[in-house]
Structure formats: C-alpha cells, structure tokens
Amino acid sequence: xxxDPATPPLVRTGFLFEPLDDGCLLYEPTSGKMxxxxxxxxAVLSLCTGEFTPLQIEALAAQEFALSPAETALxxxxxxxxxxx
Amino acid sequence: xxxxxIYRKLGHECRLRIDSxxxxxxxxxxxxxxxxxxxxxxxxxxxDLAWVGSSAPDxxxxxxxxxxxxxxxxxxxxxxxxxHLLDHLPRQVSPQSVFLHAGAVVAxxxxxxxxxxxxxxxxxxxxxxxxxxxxxxxxxxxxAFPGPLWHSMHGAKRNFNLxxxxxxxxxxxxxxxxxxxxPLPDSRQRIRFFNPDALHPGLHRPxxxxxxLIFPQFSPTAPLPPSPLSQAETASRLASExxxxxxxxxxxxxxxxxxxxxxxxxxxxxxxxxxxxxDLAQQLAPLP
Numbered sequence: 090x091x092x093d094p095a096t097p098p099l100v101r102t103g104f105l106f107e108p109l110d111d112g113c114l115l116y117e118p119t120s121g122k123m124x125x126x127x128x129x130x131x132a133v134l135s136l137c138t139g140e141f142t143p144l145q146i147e148a149l150a151a152q153e154f155a156l157s158p159a160e161t162a163l164x165x166x167x168x169x170x171x172x173x174x
Numbered sequence: 175x176x177x178x179x180i181y182r183k184l185g186h187e188c189r190l191r192i193d194s195x196x197x198x199x200x201x202x203x204x205x206x207x208x209x210x211x212x213x214x215x216x217x218x219x220x221x222d223l224a225w226v227g228s229s230a231p232d233x234x235x236x237x238x239x240x241x242x243x244x245x246x247x248x249x250x251x252x253x254x255x256x257x258h259l260l261d262h263l264p265r266q267v268s269p270q271s272v273f274l275h276a277g278a279v280v281a282x283x284x285x286x287x288x289x290x291x292x293x294x295x296x297x298x299x300x301x302x303x304x305x306x307x308x309x310x311x312x313x314x315x316x317x318a319f320p321g322p323l324w325h326s327m328h329g330a331k332r333n334f335n336l337x338x339x340x341x342x343x344x345x346x347x348x349x350x351x352x353x354x355x356x357p358l359p360d361s362r363q364r365i366r367f368f369n370p371d372a373l374h375p376g377l378h379r380p381x382x383x384x385x386x387l388i389f390p391q392f393s394p395t396a397p398l399p400p401s402p403l404s405q406a407e408t409a410s411r412l413a414s415e416x417x418x419x420x421x422x423x424x425x426x427x428x429x430x431x432x433x434x435x436x437x438x439x440x441x442x443x444x445x446x447x448x449x450x451x452x453d454l455a456q457q458l459a460p461l462p
Contacts, residue, residue, distance in 0.1 A: 105421075107428035112406035114413075114428055121419025123427060125410040 098146070098165065098174040099139035115173060124171045129156055133164035137174045177201070178215040181208045184264040184271075184318050184330050185380075190256065191221035194228040200249055201225065203354040205260055207369045207378075208331040222263055223256055235259075250356045257367070261316050261330055265417065272319040272426040273417040278312035278329055278382065279304040281455035286327060286382035288317065288434075289390060290415050296390035296444060299340045302347070303444035304451065305370055310379045314370075321422060324429035325384040336366045343444055346373060385458050386435045387412070388451065393440035397447070400437040400454055408436040435459075 104124075107114040112127040126134060132154040136146045143165060150156040156164070168174045177192040179201060187210070192201045217226070220239075227233040230246040235255055242255065265273050276290035277297040289297050301314040312329025319327060336347060347353060347368040354367045371378065389403065389411050403411070409431035416423055435458060441447035 105424065107424070109405035109409060109428075109431060111404045112409075114409055114424070114431070116421070116424040118421060123413045123416070123419070123424060125406050125413055127406050 094143055097139050097142050098137040098168070100134060100137045100174050101172070104173065122172070124173055126167075126173075129154070129160050130164040130167050132156065133161055134168055134173065137168065176215050176217045176219065178213045178219060178221060179204075179209055180211050180213070181205055181260060182210045182331070183208055183260060184268070184316075184328055186264045186267045188260055188263045189221040189223070190260070191215060191217070191219055191224040193217045193224060193226045194233075196228040197225050197233075197249075197252075200253060203352055203367065204253060204256060205333050206352045207333050207371045208260075223259055225252060225256070248359075251359060253354075253356060254359070257332075257335075261332060264318065264330065268318065268320060270420065270422055271321070271418070272423045274317045274319070274412070275315065275415040275417055276317050277301040277314040278317055278327055278384070279451075280310035280312070280379055280382050281452055282309065283452070283456055285385040285455040285458050286312070287386050287388050287451060287455060288327065288384050289388045290412060291390055292415065294337065296392055296441065298334050298336055299343060299444040300388075300390050300439075300441070300447055300451075302334060302336070302344055302370070303448050305374050305377060306344070306346075306445075307448050308374070308377070309448075310377045310382075311370065312379055312382060316417075319426055321426075323383075324426050325434070326381065327384045328381050329379070331378055331380070333367045333369050336368065338364045338366075340444075341366060384430070384434060386437065386454070387430065388437055388439050388454075390439045390441055390447070393442050395442070397442045397450070398440040400439045400450060403436040403438055405431045405436075408434075 104115040104117050113131045115124040136149050147158050147161045150161040177198055179190045181188045192198050224236040234245045235242040276288050278288045280286045289300050298314040301311055305311050314334045316330035350368050350372045352369045352372055355364055357364050
C-alpha cells in the first residue's frame with residue numbers, strides 16, 4: 090500500500106545509533122536488524138518526528154540540508170523499506 | 175565399526191561419525207584441510223554430525239543425534255549439507271563471536287586483507303590466486319572476530335569450493351589430491367572442492383590482524399584500479415555478509431567501517447588482481 094501523504098512519518102523506537110563519516114548505522118537489538126544510512130537518509134530521518142508530513146519534510150530537507158525533492162523521496166522510501174519509520 | 179572424523183574449526187573440535195563403510199571414501203574428501211585425526215568408534219559414539227545408512231532411502235544425516243529434516247539425502251546433498259554444517263558448528267559454540275562471510279589473505283609484506291562479498295563475488299578465486307603466489311591465507315569463506323580487539327581476525331580452515339566458471343583459471347586444482355567435484359542441486363553448475371594445503375602446504379595462518387577490507391567485483395572488461403569506499407558504503411556491504419546479529423556484531427561493524435581502509439576491487443582475471451592487492455597492501459598505513 091502506498092504511504093499516505095498526509096501521515097507524518099515517525100521514526101520507530103528501539104534503535105541504537107553509531108555515527109559514520111558519511112552517514113550512520115542503526116541497530117535494533119530485539120530483531121538484530123542493522124541498517125546503514127547515507128547522509129541524505131540520516132538527515133531525512135532527523136525530520137521524521139511525527140510532526141511533519143512528507144511534503145513538509147521535503148521542504149525542510151531542501152531548506153536545512155539542501156536535498157532535492159527526489160533525494161528526499163528516495164530517502165523516505167529507503168527508511169520505509171528498512172522499516173525504520 | 176564406525177569411523178570418527180575429527181576436525182578443528184576456529185579452535186573447536188567438530189566430530190563427524192560415519193556409520194556406513196560405503197560412505198567413508200566420500201567422507202574422507204570432506205574438509206580434509208581441517209581434518210586433524212580419525213578414529214574407529216561404535217555407532218553409539220557421540221558426535222556433532224553422523225552419516226547413517228549406506229543408500230537412499232535409509233541414508234540420513236544426524237545433527238547432535240537428531241535427524242536432519244531433509245531425508246533421504248543423495249550423496250551430493252549429504253556432502254554439501256555436512257560441509258555447510260561443519261562451518262556452522264563453531265558458531266553454535268561461540269555465540270558471542272562475530273562471524274563474517276568472507277575470506278582473508280596475508281600479503282608477503284605482512285598485511286592481512288579481508289576479502290568480502292556475496293556468493294560468486296570472487297572470494298575463493300582471489301584467495302586461490304593469492305595462494306598460488308605464495309601468500310598466506312586464513313579462509314576463503316568464513317572469518318570470526320572473537321573480540322575484544324575488533325581487528326583480531328580468525329580464519330575457518332576448510333577446503334575451498336570453486337564454481338565451474340572459475341575452473342579454467344585454476345586448472346591445477348583439478349588434479350590436486352582430495353579434489354572432489356559434484357553438481358549443485360537444482361542447477362547444471364558443478365562445484366569443485368579442493369584442499370588448499372594439498373596445492374600449497376604450510377601457508378595457512380589461523381589468525382592475523384585485519385589491515386584492510388577488499389570487496390571484489392568481477393569486471394567483464396579491462397581491470398580497473400581499486401577505488402576507496404566510504405564508511406557508509408563499507409558498512410552496507412559488510413552488514414549484508416555479517417552472520418552474527420548480536421550487539422557485539424553491531425559494535426564490530428561500526429569499528430570496522432570506521433577504522434579499516436576499504437576498497438572496491440574490480441578484477442577481470444583473479445591472477446591479475448594479486449599484484450594490485452600487493453601494491454595496495456604496501457601502501458597501507460599502520461592501523462590507528
């Protein structure tokens with residue numbers, strides 16, 4: 090099912106975080122899931138607080154991190170696919 | 175009488191009991207490089223693995239005394255499944271170690287290079303090519319990091335398995351003592367198991383400090399120089415070959431991604447990759 094554009098994405102709880110030079114690593118101890126995020130995905134993840142819709146995230150990511158709408162959309166999809174949000 | 179084959183895998187002894195004399199020749203081809211001794215025993219002697227019954231439908235594989243779910247097994251299935259389980263047993267004994275689907279070699283100048291990639295990426299081919307040039311090797315397939323030092327790398331000694339498309343690169347492996355070929359199930363591909371010690375004795379090293387990560391990638395055209403990988407690219411590639419999923423594994427993944435120099439190595443012929451790896455090894459700075 091495609092994501093609802095009106096629903097603000099929210100990062101799931103329970104992930105541990107390790108910074109990398111060009112992104113970060115996430116780890117969910119309960120499942121053993123390990124996820125690598127590049128800078129763009131890490132930046133978009135920081136906006137997935139449950140306050141902003143995807144459209145608002147797109148605007149904020151452009152303003153704060155100079156990400157294009159395509160980069161933001163891709164990052165959101167990667168985060169959904171990895172079940173981080 | 176039964177036959178007990180005892181292997182040393184990552185510091186642990188693994189025992190395979192053969193209850194049928196007709197299966198003994200096949201069993202003796204299995205992982206001969208890590209076989210440390212054999213004994214006669216009875217069919218009630220405890221073993222991690224056992225082959226019972228001489229032919230289908232009575233032939234079975236037992237793991238810790240329990241029947242393996244797939245039965246009856248063909249001789250090829252029995253061999254392949256046991257080969258896989260012999261590598262799996264040390265993971266049960268050392269659940270807190272970090273296990274990685276990767277090979278490793280040691281350059282003549284002393285730097286140990288971890289060679290990582292999915293099945294078919296070229297791990298065995300590169301390790302075999304390095305071995306042919308006199309490099310030491312830790313494994314072509316399975317490494318353990320027992321901690322506490324993230325770079326302390328231990329290799330699982332095993333017979334290498336070469337896929338049919340690589341046979342022509344290493345014709346010497348066809349006639350090495352103990353070489354064994356069989357068809358892969360559900361495939362027209364053949365796979366060749368050979369004992370690296372039979373080709374180049376005395377080059378195995380059980381441990382070495384990891385100095386760099388190499389991710390081979392077959393290039394259908396001319397070989398290209400190795401290119402450095404970023405930390406996130408490295409983490410993503412390593413994570414997909416990481417066999418452990420506990421918190422120590424996560425910490426190891428972060429350390430290795432941050433601290434080890436990492437390279438993508440496009441190669442055309444594995445033999446041509448060896449001098450490239452030698453140059454790369456020489457240029458490595460000491461680990462932080």
